[in-house]
Amino acid sequence: MRMARLARLELSEEEIELYLRDLNGFLASGRKLQQVDVGGLAGTSHALTVGTVLRPDQVGESLPQAAVLAEGPEVMDGYFKVPRIVEGQE
Amino acid sequence: MNYDIVIGLEIHVALLTESKFLCSCSTAFGAAPNTQCCPVCLGLPGSLPMVNEKAVEYAVKAGLALNCQVHHFSRFDRKNYFYPDLPKAYQITQDTYPLCTDGYLEYYIDDQLHRTAITRLHLEEEAGKLIHSGGSIVDSEYSLVDYNRAGIPLIEIVTAPDITSPRQARLFLEQLRLLMLYIGVSDVKMEEGSLRCDANISLKPQGSAVLGTKVEVKNLNSFRALERALEYEAERQRIVLEQGGKIRQESRTWDERSGRTASMRSKADAPDYRYFPEPDLPPLRLDPAWVERIKASLPERPLERLRRLEKEFGLSRYEATFLVNYPDFGQLFLELAVAGGDNRALINLLMGEYAGLAREFGHLEPERLTELLAIVDEGLITHSQSKAVLEELFRSPLSPRQIVKEKGWEVLRDVEQLREAIQGVLAGHPDLLDRYRAGEERLFGFFVGQVMRAVQGKADPKVVNQLLKEELNRLV
């Protein structure tokens, strides 16, 4: 299933079946929205139209390296460690 | 069949802000891994981005310098994809409403002015850095991630497919680099990754209006790599087409060692980035007056400087180009030169001995250079002595006059003393004098050299010539 791959979710056969069913129910609700006449309305991506908010270019404190790495499932020499990036082509 | 080459570039420039794009961590290069990170740039759950004002200012500056339309309304979007160097698994970028569009960059190729259109320029955040355990990503069992770089502000600049040769692509990029340097928004170091370039290249039958299938070339880490990779790729595509083959739409990576491009992924595997408006950041609404102020404060651009150097200072294209390409030399020249004046001595000095020494030891204070030129002009030292003084200036804190005095390098003005030296040289070489008398005139130069040596080069060669001539005439 392409969506599962895009979302990096490993799903069992049953899960795939289940979510496909849900998707169909959900699509009906999407179709209902598609019937709504929105004329030339622009979409709302933010609940309130807040003005531009910028911060000054000032360096603040960073975390100590130990804190950065503290929750890392696997760390090495001050880095986070991840398995090979290119999928194995045995 | 002959083919036209069509190239478009996608350039990322890291902006020279003190703090990152969306958090206040430092952007300094070279720190220990994962020491310039905070909840925001690590993408910790719950953290939120906040846009750095300076990054916007620099992006606007770059857009204006590239003659773009700067939009008073632009918006941030999320580009979603998984990669270990991308902390939030999405990049905050600008997709639908970029900050700048529709600009161009002009540059010379062999005295011919070219113009390449800029399609868009937008702000986005940098990813972290990966270090692969093996020699390359392909033969690495594991990789290490450093997020110090994650979140540094970038501008992405996309050109129209206006470029028609690999060399032009390189010259364009060199000019772009120079422009960014001039306006002070980036240090544009390709070796440190603060300037990066991907290229799209396709071939089409000469004169055809229909574009061919394009290939994206990545991993171009130097100007040379850009040109070589595109040359290789154009040739590869030409051969495929000539053999009746089809170009596959794909991404290819340049391998410096083998001098080839290799396929990375085909279009079918191209990720679906699922862009949507970034809900954590309100759209960017710029005050038109602020944009105008930035425009007014924009420094001179390379092409403008080139024209000024030619027009106002009477330099040749070659000389002006030298000064434009090495802005520190240009700056020095402009400080010392006089518009409309005789700047020959100055430009010759800068492009001659000085260039090599300055690159090795750094620049001299302009006042000391002015003084050096002045004492040559006054005749305090000779032109050939000025080289020795120059070398000395890089070693000593003294002024040129002090050096000359300390070393006793003043030009010998005492005519009698010079005459004595001449007489001494002639007396020391009676055989040669005879040959000269016999008509071997080229020995004149030899005598000059010997005299100069006798006075340790401190005489004005013109005066020596004059006196030697007189003396020889007298003897002949």
Added chain:
Amino acid sequence: MRRLAQLLAAGEITSTELVRRCLERIKETEPELNAFITVDEEGALVQAAQSDERRARSQALSPWDGIPLAVKDNISTKGLRTTCASRFLRSYRPVYDATVVERVKRAGLIIIGKTNLDEFAMGSSTEYSAFGVTKNPHDPARVAGGSSGGSAAAVAAGQVPWSLGTDTGGSIRQPAAFCGVVGLKPTYGRVSRYGVVALAPSLDQVGPLAATVEDAAILFSLIAGADPRDATSTEARPFALPAWDPQVVQGLKVGVPEEFFSSGLHGEVEAAARSVLRSLEEQGAVLQPISLASNEYAIDTYLTLVTAEASSCLARFDGVRYGERVPAGDVNTMFAKSRGAGFGPEVKRRIMLGTYVLSASHYEAYYEQAQRVRTLIRQEVARAFAEVDVIITPTTPTTAFRIGEKRNPLEMYLSDLYTATANLSGVCALSLPCGSDARGLPIGLQIMGNHFQEELIFQVAHVVEANVERVAGFEL
């Protein structure tokens, strides 16, 4: 809370005693309720001792210094496990405090523990938690509502005097209604979201839950106001406690949207709401029928936006920087296995739907269309508030349902039928108890106010509260 503050100020009770009282109550009720994921007994007692010391030195940080609080477990607490009720984060300890946590700590409040929720706040019943279901204190066979079910149940059962929750489509108001407590979803942007693990950033808000309107208002006053770390909060004004003027309902224009009193609405719930409206009318309010016809689309719009935003927000849980990793030979398999094992079914469902909605070929038809319908809803709400001061509706169509009753996710989503509109339009809304049904289950009344009209809806709620019997809350 005023009473607790007075007792503390007078030295008649200490913070340590208060905290112990809460811990006892938690020990008694927790085995049945399961309102907490983490109870920080040790930390709370340390904080309480510090508070008592401050009191002894007359350096109390606020009148509320020393009063315990429970925090929903999707709000980042430094050093205190923050799980979002997910296996993926079952041992995650944040390195930083959310802004709201910083603020309550600055007022001297004591965080006693982290409350249960639907995993990543995705749900309306607190059944979708990796740490078990939270039961309704009024009937343990029924749900507490969700997703802030733990926060609502903890207050209702008197485990803590007040708590913080989050509300994306009704997640504070619906459990408040089900548990018989007061809960506020503030105006979008009035409370900082920094440190709140995002479900849908364009809709999420943090808000207070308490046994009384005044207590909720007090807690709100501690957390409201602009935060330089949240770009969507910077227009937020701080909130000061009102003077509780009963005259506020004189001439108050109360909008009654007929669509919220129609099909699906439970008779007893409708009767309770209508009775409040009648009483307000008697006190001088003017009832005005209004139409919020587009509410018909609220749930569908809400679902589309929430799933899309959530699919992106939850992508960062990839097993690289924090959380539970399932080892694998390559990074993409590691991502997929870690996420597959770490997330529960509802989270996976929403990620799948959201990924679909945002994918290139469906974006326009689903996501963009939902955003347009959102504009429609927003405009309709704005039109309504041009005519009326507040809008009053039932909070939910029914009282608390039985655990396990709603098996179909779409049915579950309908729990937010009356509440999602406030999130979509960004206005503020609170729920307060307005009676009980025949089974003794609390009924909630929703009062909606225009942007930044929290003071008004609190005042109106205060008037309503005076006529309603209190059904839950903290006892000394």
